[in-house]
Amino acid sequence: MVVVIGAGLVGLCIAYELSKRGAEVRVLEAAEPASAASWAGAGMLAPDTEEMPSAAMRALCAYGLTLYPSFVEELRAESGLDVRLRLDGILSLAFTDEEANRAAARVAALNDEGIAARWLDRTQTIALEPAVSGAVLGASFVEREGHVDNRRLGWALRAACERRGVRIESGCGASAVETDARRVRGVRTKDGFLSASTVINAAGAWAGELAGIPQSALVAVRPVKGQMLALAMPRRLVQRIVWFPGGYVVPRQDGRLLVGATVEDTGFDVRVTAHGVKWLLDGALDALPALRDLAVTETWAGLRPGSIDGLPFIGFGALAGYAVATGHYRNGILLAPATARLLADLIEERAPAVDPSAFSPLRMHSQRPGNAAAKAAT
Numbered sequence: 323m324v325v326v327i328g329a330g331l332v333g334l335c336i337a338y339e340l341s342k343r344g345a346e347v348r349v350l351e352a353a354e355p356a357s358a359a360s361w362a363g364a365g366m367l368a369p370d371t372e373e374m375p376s377a378a379m380r381a382l383c384a385y386g387l388t389l390y391p392s393f394v395e396e397l398r399a400e401s402g403l404d405v406r407l408r409l410d411g412i413l414s415l416a417f418t419d420e421e422a423n424r425a426a427a428r429v430a431a432l433n434d435e436g437i438a439a440r441w442l443d444r445t446q447t448i449a450l451e452p453a454v455s456g457a458v459l460g461a462s463f464v465e466r467e468g469h470v471d472n473r474r475l476g477w478a479l480r481a482a483c484e485r486r487g488v489r490i491e492s493g494c495g496a497s498a499v500e501t502d503a504r505r506v507r508g509v510r511t512k513d514g515f516l517s518a519s520t521v522i523n524a525a526g527a528w529a530g531e532l533a534g535i536p537q538s539a540l541v542a543v544r545p546v547k548g549q550m551l552a553l554a555m556p557r558r559l560v561q562r563i564v565w566f567p568g569g570y571v572v573p574r575q576d577g578r579l580l581v582g583a584t585v586e587d588t589g590f591d592v593r594v595t596a597h598g599v600k601w602l603l604d605g606a607l608d609a610l611p612a613l614r615d616l617a618v619t620e621t622w623a624g625l626r627p628g629s630i631d632g633l634p635f636i637g638f639g640a641l642a643g644y645a646v647a648t649g650h651y652r653n654g655i656l657l658a659p660a661t662a663r664l665l666a667d668l669i670e671e672r673a674p675a676v677d678p679s680a681f682s683p684l685r686m687h688s689q690r691p692g693n694a695a696a697k698a699a700t
């Protein structure tokens with residue numbers, strides 16, 4: 323039995339992938355499935371527009387993007403739900419010469435890699451997105467990127483998991499991993515003990531808080547708050563994702579325009595603050611003044627799981643049978659299907675499509691991987 327702790331998009335994708343490969347999987351969720359960062363996110367799929375801390379991370383994110391079209395088709399067949407994948411490009415606005423130079427250099431670098439991207443001048447930018455301020459100098463446009471409706475994705479994944487016999491237990495409260503001297507034995511919740519050959523910590527920003535993990539196998543994950551809001555967009559004023567200095571807007575098919583996102587180190591606080599809302603609206607209205615009369619219909623905040631080096635933790639660590647999948651920071655939705663494939667390959671001791679060494683939980687420690695020991699003891 324594999325127990326996944328955390329029913330966010332990463333945990334649900336892992337459960338879904340493992341169940342497809344024939345494993346018996348149970349998911350333990352402290353609260354409600356896909357209700358934390360998975361609900362709060364904007365569903366951005368942007369390996370070229372997001373700043374990446376390393377080439378390994380860029381490669382993983384690019385791989386994650388390539389998986390999406392077939393992944394959502396498969397989920398539609400399994401769940402009957404359209405998760406509204408839109409890969410219609412991301413526009414990044416430049417308002418200063420420095421921003422324009424940086425954007426043009428990025429376009430050139432992407433083109434060198436064979437990725438379709440262009441620099442648009444002011445007229446071309448406003449022709450593409452008429453709500454953009456006339457103060458814009460131009461924009462970079464990356465064609466392959468886009469977004470998915472992450473809330474619908476949570477519903478679809480949950481349905482697909484349940485259809486495949488994955489048991490998802492909500493409201494479990496805090497879980498504690500139980501170990502012996504050599505390996506993980508299972509997980510204890512307020513409802514009792516669940517024996518497991520493999521335990522996967524996919525608890526997002528809470529992954530570092532999981533009880534029962536020996537010091538040598540702990541991963542350092544910190545919550546990084548993102549506040550967001552939604553505007554009601556009666557006319558489709560914005561067609562595609564538009565980035566501007568400090569933020570972005572994401573148009574949803576249901577008529578909402580999401581505005582994101584703050585990046586704050588304030589622990590587990592998920593309050594929406596006056597300053598946060600002002601900051602979001604100031605940035606959005608400077609870049610897109612045509613939004614000024616839209617109604618604010620929703621505000622919320624979520625916690626991204628951040629790591630010290632900006633890379634996720636994916637794989638086995640110092641404790642046999644115990645794997646981690648967290649620390650995806652701003653790219654959790656993009657990386658959920660890729661993380662699931664990678665981790666499932668590591669569990670099955672198959673070579674993954676992307677070199678996982680940069681994401682090993684052991685990079686913060688000196689111990690050797692524990693999966694072989696886990697296999698031997700299973």
Ligand code: GLY
Nearest residue numbers: 366548582583652
């Ligand atoms: N992926 C965008 C954000 O985390 O704000």
